[in-house]
Structure formats: structure tokens, C-alpha cells
Amino acid sequence: MLLVVHNVTSAGRLLDVLPLFHDDFRVQLLATSTGSSAFQSGIRELFAELGLPVLPWEQAVATPVDLAISASFGGDLHLIKGKLCVLSHGVGYTKKLSRPGAGTRSPEPTFGLAPDWLLEDGKVFVDALVLSHPEQLARLERVCPEAAGAAVLAGDPCYDRMLAGRPYRQRYRRALGVRRGQRLVVLNSTWNPEGFFGNGGSEDLLPSLLPRLAAELPADEYRVAAVLHPNIWYGHGPGQIRAWLDRARHNGLVLVDPLSAWRQAILAADIVLGDFGAVSYYSAALDIPVLLAADGQERLDPEAPLADFVRSAPRLDPHAPLREQLERVLAAHRTSPGPAEFVSSAPHESAALLRRSFYTLLGLPEPATPALLEPLVTPPYEPPRRTAPLRVRTWVRGRRIDIERSAEHPYATSGESHLAVHEETRNPGDLAVADVIVREGPQDDPRLGSPADWAAEMLSRYPQCALAAYITGPDTCTAYARQYGPLQLSAGPDADADPAAYASALHAWLNNGGSLPPGGTTLRVRAAGGTHPVTVEFLTSSPHSGAAGP
Template sequence: MGPEPLAIRVPVGEGSHRWTSRSTRRRVLLVVHNVTSAGRLLDLVPLFHDDFRVQLLVTSTGSSAFQDGVRDLLHELQLPELPWEQALSTPVDLAISASFGGELDLIQGNLSVLSHGVGYTKKLAKPGAGSREPGAGSREREARETQDPQVPGSAGPGARGRTPDAEAGGPGPTFGLSPEWLLPDGRPFVDGLVLSHPEQLERLARVCAEAVPSAVLAGDPCYDRMLAARPYRDRFRRALGVRRGQRLVVLNSTWNPEGLFGNGGGRDVLPGLLPRLAAELPLDDYHVAAVLHPNIWYGHGPGQIRAWLDRARRDGLALIDPVHAWRQALLAADLVLGDFGAVSYYAAALGTPVLLTADGTDVLDAEAPLADFVRHAPRLDPHAPLLPQVARGIEAHRPDPAPAGFVTSVPGRSAELLRGHFYALMDLPEPTAAASLEPLALPPYTPRTVTSPLHVRTRAEGTDIVVERSAGHPPGAFGDAHLAVHEETRRPGDLDLADVITRDGRADDPRLGGPGAWTAEVLRLHPHCATAVYVTGPDTCVVRSRAHGTFRLAAETRAGVETRAGAGARAETGAGTGAERGAGVGADADPAAYASALHAWLAYGGKVPARGVVLRAHTGGGSHPFRVEASG
């Protein structure tokens, strides 16, 4: 994370009144534990927008094991940052935290704590907490500074890493809803414990009645932002490079050795699952993305995550920003392959099909709704054929109303209720304008680039060509085969075996000399290659065939007509109906798929007339008409 910043002098600090341009009536301190908890605090900042009476401040406890990424996030907030020592000595009117990490009970001001996930669901003993003599006073400070409530087994000096309960496999306390977390020194220290549903209040009352008076039912701002963004699902899909008719499968893992990304409990699913997904899910029918918990991303390091997933990324896996874009990916998803983390439950609450790859029963509060969901949700068998399971998981899904009912009891009202709660703690009248949250941003457009060799199967009937591409040899593949290789393949030797060589670029890219020069050079450099393909845009490419000349290909966006070949292709792949998957509504496929269709059609004896011809590439996602015209 880097060295702790120096104490600030403006807008708080010694003599700050001499330097500030505006005086304010209230100070609000955002307490960051790590990137995970900070993500929830980012949801809350708009509740204080346009209020000239309030000065926002931010600090980091430094107590989490996951410090990478925190400094960048604080820089993004662009709020005055207090070192933790200064934060503890600075009086504030309100402090807000989305974690129990750090010495929160030493903050000089009212404290509100909310969950950074979907309520309070996980069992976790408080690190460094042991039996103490009554009236012994505050914990030793150095013990507190080493604790991390998000790391099972982290503890203070002298601890062995796990509590006796944990060693014995006992139930353990629920993080955030138990005396261990809420009653340091035997008395409550949180002035406002934000809950999203009365069931959490019921669990709290059973185990820690002393904290009930501080509980506030105020909904879930994270979920409310997703609900508000549901009308923009198609925009999010296009931003992620998902084409019409494709299905988006989102892999999700919480941080935990037992999660999908982990290799604890004697199982290690992910390394074998990723290449099989790339081989068994046809490339033009499915788009696969990964949403990893920030503690995975920043705990192991973004560079390490990319290194571990290099092959998967070359196969087309999209890595989603774990702070700013995961909700948009969840809204865009057709299916989530997840585990026992909050994201899987949010997906179910949104009505998205979920197949679980890990259940995590040992780390969940058995009474939490998430635990009930995990007990009953359908599973993915990683050893059985994947395509039928994925297709069945989508098509047989019937939304369960329970998750949506338990995520929040007040959907759409968290902004109103949270702002009312915060301003009550500050003893300040609320602004007259209605409270609102920031809309989810539209992520930047990120088209999928696949640089792994693609195994292509085709079958032609007139001007209709069935195309199935995958980064591997799926079981039960049909049709005539050719190998299509991107010029930036990891193994240059693949180019010597390729029937089709592709690359993406602007038509006027001076480094490549343009489509004509590049395609001619490729055929000269690689004698085995029959077809060179320069993809110039989302729906266009230039194709040079060694035997047939050069052609321009462009998607036909007019409504097409469903053909017998297209209907048969979907029947064979089990990809659903044309109405569901976009057949007959114009082309929206990868131009490289059009090129493979043309390559096969020419090999079957097709001839391009002088006026050009419209061919149809058929994938499980529908029929994609494209025009072929001679070039040069």
C-alpha cells in the first residue's frame, strides 16, 4: 500500500481554520478497511452530494491483510485523506465503515457500520479475542492492529491462528451479528448497525440483544443500484462485447480456499474447468467472463491473476473490473457459475440462473438466507459434459422469489433510509432534494479478442453455412474442419499449420500496411495458409483467398429469413429457438466467423459472382447474413 500519508492540515488539523476557504457544520469520515469494503462506501458518497454543510474525509485503518489497491481507490475518491492516527484523534460528527476491522471503537464521533456484502452471512471468530478478566479494559492495541476480520485465522500476537471453536469444527460467531464483533469490553460501540432485512434483526436479537437498539433497517444500496440499472442490460452486454444471440456465462468466486478460485478442501476445479469451457462452449454462441472477489484480485495481485488466467484470456475469457464493473456484468449475465459468495446470491435475486461449483457450508451461518440458497441451488458437475449442463441451467431456470425477498425488505429505498439515518446521527436536517444513488456507469466497450487457435467445423447447404468454432476439440463435433489462428497466437508454430490466419486492426493502420498488404504478406509468409482475414471493424473484414482472390465481407443488418440449415444447426447444438437467440433479425457475429464460413463455402465449390453474394453463417445463436463482394 505504501507509506502512510502525513497528517493533513486542511480542512482539519492543527490551525486548519486559517487555511480553509469554507467552514462546514459537520464532518463525515469514511473508514476504508480494504478495497472490498470501500466498494460499499463508494455507493454512499452521493448521499452527501450538494450539501455545503458537510465536509467529507477518508481514512484507512491499515488493519487488513489486503492493502493492495487501497491507495489507488483513495486517490480516485479525491477526498482529504487522514492517516489513521490522525483520524482517531480528530473529532467527527459521523464515521461510516463497511467492515469491523481496525480500532473503530476509538473513533471520536458517532459510528455507523453496514455490511459490505449481502447482509451478514459468514461465520468468523474475532481475531485476538479470548477469555479476559471482567473489567480488564480495552484490548491491547498491537493485537488489534494485526487483526483482519476478512482473513480466517488471522490473529494478534501469541495466537495460533484459529479459535478453539474453529479447530473443533464448532459453529463460531457470525461476522457482524454476534457479541464478539459488537460488544468489545461487553458494551455496544456502534451507534448505527445498518441491516437490510428484518431476518438479520431476528438473528441479532437471538445472540446479541444488547446491540438491537442500534440496529437500523435501511436496505441495500448495492442491490438498489442494480435494480435501477436493469433496463440497460443490453447496453452492458454490448459493452462487454456480447453479440446478439450469444449467452454470457459469468464465472464468480468469493475469496476463500473453498471457493471456485481456491484449491482448499482437497479440490481444485478451476484449472481444469477453464479449458473445457473454451472447448465445449461454442465461441460464437457463448461469451465467458470472470468476476473475482477483490480479495482474490488484490490479494494475489492483478498481474498474478492475469498470469494464472493467461490461457483462458487467450481463449476469450473476459476479466471484469472487481470494483467498477462487476454489477454490470451480473446484470448482463445469462448464467452464473458461482459459489457461496454474495455475488451468486445477488445473481439469484436478480432472477439470473446460478449453478454452484462450491457450497461453503462450513463458513456460512446456517440460519442465513444465503446458506439456505446454497443448500438448494443446482450444482455444476465439473466432470460431466459442460454444454448440456449450461444450456439446461439457462433454459430450465425458474426464478426463485426468495433471494430477492431476503436481500432487502425495502427495495429501491436505501438512499432515502440511509441518508435519513446518517443525518439523524449528525443531528442535521436533511437536504430538501430527494436522496439518490449514482447510476451504474456504462463500462467501456471491450470487444473480445481470441488469440488461441480455433478449431472450426462447417457444413454447407447452398448459401447457408453452419459454423462452430471453439478453442479445443469438443466431444461430438460435426462437419468439415479447418484451423483458424490469430496472428498474435502464443505459439508462432501454430501459424504454419493454419488454414485461416486472422488479425484485427484499423484499415488505415500504417504498421500493417492496410488489409491488402497484410493479407498478401501473410499468404507469402505461410505457404500452408489458404485464407488471410483482416478484421477491420465489429461487422466487417477483408479476406484474401489464395485460390479465389480478395473479398470484402460486411454484415447484412436487414432482417434475414430463417432457413432449414439454420434451424437444423440449433437443433443439433441445443441452443434454443430462433426467437430467443436472435435468428432472423440481421447479422451480429464475429467477422472472423463470416470469413471461416466463406473459406468453407469456397472449398465446397462456391463462386462469388461479379455483383457479389449474400451468404448466411449459422451458429447456435441464429442466422447471420453477410455480403461478399470482390475487392480490387
């Protein structure tokens, strides 16, 4: 059996169905790449990870096979010597696209459903065209009735894997460092020039919007992640993507692996800021609110359910405050049955339906074991790491401190403000004007000395700084305040807030006349919609009250 890869995007869908052939000694798997995609990066690494025999395309089309499976129509698939099954690598067939070099048999052909894609010399060359819903079959029968006999209704394995992963939503959120009370905003873009990462219909949309999202949204209330189409990721190169999004990444944006972790990020999301790509529609089918930054109507088959969804989904105004728009969509969200209905007509059943079709084409009886897809893996733990300076606004009411931290406060009109800077800020000049300096790491890092030693060093080096805080765990940090010396701040595992916020709250409280008694105190820090009791204790036997500091 031959796996035909057009690019990494199409390979993702092949990886979805690969487990259906596990444990069958009758089936030898081979792999090839058509070489027809402009996006060739990443294919070699993917093949190396698969560890299957890889045939050059010229050899692949000269080698008789019992079955070839492709998740794209790219390349001369009609040359394959054997039965051919084609899967969709998106959410059905939705986009208008002409086949390169094939001429145009139909006006504005829909990729995968038009004669341009399904006929060669007037004949259907596909033995099985996998569709996820009867509405696709209805469109196929209208535009290319010759191919209707090859259609197989077999659900959507990608969607089924996400359905199976829904119970693990909290696990995926923790992997991304999302704390209780935080909202996860997932940015998503398809690869077309009209997509979110292209220009979205506006030349300055992306360069201004992504940094704004990461900077304007309060750090303790929002977590921001980006899921970019594999053609973006591998077409430009991961290094280039990281370079373009450098400022946003320093403000806490995390880039999600577009092959192995994007589904988990979507399941973890509170809201998706996307465009007319498949991920937006999958998100809506999973009942996740979607706000569109680009609609791309001209790219879509107007009869496809995705086009109907795009016409009615709320739109982002890139010139209006972002936080208010996100909160408005979250508050107004109501479940819509349409996307879930049209993504798949056989939810949870694609594994059985697909394996039955594959083995019929192979001419083999199915294995006796159940047909199962691979569960979604839990991604590596990747908490936010903000090294850009944060403007911290605080409201002190006795021992209660309300706090809001963000890179910018463009609409703030109240509260007191101070500057908190990570020691690894890009601009060393930020440290000279910081009120609070922070960093994180193990307590026994020999390069830095003890957390208290590091904090004392910061106060000695930067006279403007009033407090330095070394984050030692998910809910603890060691702080050095000039008038008191080394302090331990802890909130307990149930607090679930960033210890750097505790350090800023302590600074604001002390700056507003707060005084630490010898036995320490407990502050009540309100952040991300929750109030956290934070214990402040001296690390030495007696407080350094009135001391000038290092």
C-alpha cells in the same frame, strides 16, 4: 464525517452511499484506513481517486468526529471519538468468522451479528448497525440482544443501484461485446480458500475449469467474463491474476473490474457460475440463473437465507461436459422469490432510509433535495479478443454454412474441421499449419499496409494457409482467397456476428467446391442460433479465378 476503510472490498459499499452527502456544505468528509486487513493493495489508489483528506489511523482515532461510517468491523473501531455507523459490505451478514484477537464469546460467531464483533468490554460500541432485512434483526436479537437497539433497517444500496440499472442490460452486454444470440457466462468467486477461485473443495477445480470454460464453449454462442472478489484481485495483484488466467484470456475470457463494473456484468449475464459469495445471491435476486461450483456450507451461518439458497442451488459437476450443464440450468430456470425477498426489505428505498439515519446521527436536518444514489456507469467497450487458435467445424449445404468455432471440440462427432489462427497467436508455429489466418484493426494502419496487402502477405508467407481475413469492422472483413484474390465480406449491421466466422464459412464453402461468379455471391452463415446473409464481393474489377495466389 469520517469514512473508515478496512480494504477495497469494504470501500465499495462506502462509495455506494457517498452521494448522499453531495452538495452539503455543512459536512466535511475525511477518510482513513484501519490498516487491519491483510489486503492493503488498492487502498492508496482509491484514496487518490476520491481526493479527500486522508488521516493516518492513529490521527483518525484521536480526532473527534460527528460521525464515522465503516462497512466492516476490521480494526479497533471502538477507539473512534464520535458516533459510529456500520454497514454490511455484502448481502447482509452471512459468514461465520472469528474476530482476530478478541477471543470467542459465542460458538462459530457470525461476522457482524455476534457479540465477538459488537461488544467491547461487554458494551455495544456501535451507534447504528445497518441491516437490510428483518431476518437479520431476528438473528441479532437471538445471539446479541444487547445490540438490537442499535439496529437500523435501511435496505441495500448496492442492490438498489442494480435494480436501477436493469433497464440498461443490453447496453452493458454490448460493452462486453456480447452479440445477439450469444449467452454471457459470468464466473464469480468469493475470496475464501473454499471459494471458486480457491479450490472449491477440489484441489484441481480452478486450474482445469477456467481454461476449459473458455475453450470448450463455442465462440459464437458464448461470451465468458470473470468477476473476482476484490480481496482476490488486490491480494494476489491484478498482474498475477492475469498471469494465472493467461490461457483463458487468450481464449476470450474478460476480467471485469471488481470495483466499478461487476454489477453491470451481473446484470448483463445469462447465467452466473459462482459459489457461496454475495454475488451469487445478488444474481439469484435479480432472477439470473446460478450454477454453483463451490458451496462453502461450512463458512455460512446456517440460519442465513444465503445458506438456504446454497443448499438448494444446482451444482456444477467439474468432470462432466460444461456446455450441457449450462444449457440444462438455463432451460430449467424458474423464478424463485426467496433471494429477492431477503436481499432487501425496502427495495428502491435505501437512499432515503440511510440518509435519514446518517443525518439523525449527525444531529443535522436532512437536505431538502431527494436522497439519490449514483447510477451505474456504462463500462468501456471491451469486445472479445481471441488470439488462441480455433477449431472450426462446418456443415455446408449449398450456400448455407453452419459453423461452430471453439478452442476445443472434445465431444464433436460430425462436420468438417479446419484451423483458424489469429496472427498474434502465442505460438508462431500455429500459423504454419493454419487454414485461415485472421487479425483485426483499422483499415489505414501504416504498419500493415492495406487489409488486402496484409492478407496477400500472409498467403505468401504461409503456403498452407488458404484464406487470410483482416477484420475491418463489427460486420465486415477483407479476405484474400488463393484462387480468387482480394474479397470483401459484409453482412450488414443487423447480422451481428463475428466477421471471422464469415471468413471461415467462406473457406469451408470454397473447400467444398463452391465457385464465385464474377458478380460475387451471398452466403447464408448460421452461427449462434441465427442465420446471417453474408455478401462476398471482389475488390478488383475482375475476379482472379483459377489464380494461384501470391
